[in-house]
Amino acid sequence: MTDSPMPLADLAARLTGQASALAGQLANPVSQPAYLDLVRIAEEVDGLSEQVLKLCVQQCRDAGHTWQEIGDLLGVTRQAAFQRFGKPIDPRTGAPMDKTVRMTDAAARAIEIATAVLDGRMDEARRSFNAEVLAAFTDEVRLNGLATVAGLVGAYEGLGDGEPFVRRIGDHTVVDVPLRYEAGEMKARVAFDAEERVAGLFILAPETP
Structure with a gap:
């Protein structure tokens, strides 16, 4: 799933809706769930969760919190937190560095x-x-x-x-x-x-x- 331009509040609302839909299907005692639908919804919940987490981390950084604080909260080093969520600038060009992995194998x-x-x-x-x-x-x-x-x-x-x-x-x-x-x-x-x-x-x- 690609990054969404939606604001954090809208993303969180969409995540809540999909999580509720997933919980509703699993909690239905009458009929068996459609398992492929469960996988589809769970995948969307996972993608939305990642987007929400990225935006929350960015808001933390904008508010002045350090990568050390964020890493401690997530149980990783500050470097690992930066590598996952940071937006490094290429000193050769002044542009944001491309973090897309294109090597599929x-x-x-x-x-x-x-x-x-x-x-x-x-x-x-x-x-x-x-x-x-x-x-x-x-x-x-x-x-x-x-x-x-x-x-x-x-x-x-x-x-x-x-x-x-x-x-x-x-x-x-x-x-x-x-x-x-x-x-x-x-x-x-x-x-x-x-x-x-x-x-x-x-x-x-x-x-x-």
């Missing part, structure tokens, strides 16, 4: 590349690297990095719970992939450049913004 590709690196299938992984990463990400660099992670959380066991988190940061599409290790959780961060080549690959603690 970013999550699937990030999983493939991260697991290839972790499993040692480097010939496969390197086919997606850009020139800078290809030159810098040697076997020695890979093994040193994996050794550091192993010292923290032990052996890699597989993909973690949850879905990959995809967003656009500047000129890059960035994906965080949850990973499971024997003594803790980590995440692989894969950054793709404008040509959809890998421009960065890191193993990070899950709370890293």
Whole structure:
């Protein structure tokens, strides 16, 4: 769902109406609900909720509240709150930066590349690297990095719970992939450049913004 030009009060009223419609269908003891209608209404409620949240965050910012306060309220870091709701200005052009993710297969590709690196299938992984990463990400660099992670959380066991988190940061599409290790959780961060080549690959603690 795209951002709506409707004011917050109108959006909230529409959200209330759709939520009431959803509750009414679920509460009817006489007939079975039309399940596809439930999915349709729930999807609209979800989209409206996101728009209302964005506008509420913007009003908080306009009222002088900090990203730290907003992040604390939402249970995320101030950087994560800014990345989700902020409107950064491109210093090169003075225009708002485009946060639209156009790389539709970013999550699937990030999983493939991260697991290839972790499993040692480097010939496969390197086919997606850009020139800078290809030159810098040697076997020695890979093994040193994996050794550091192993010292923290032990052996890699597989993909973690949850879905990959995809967003656009500047000129890059960035994906965080949850990973499971024997003594803790980590995440692989894969950054793709404008040509959809890998421009960065890191193993990070899950709370890293």
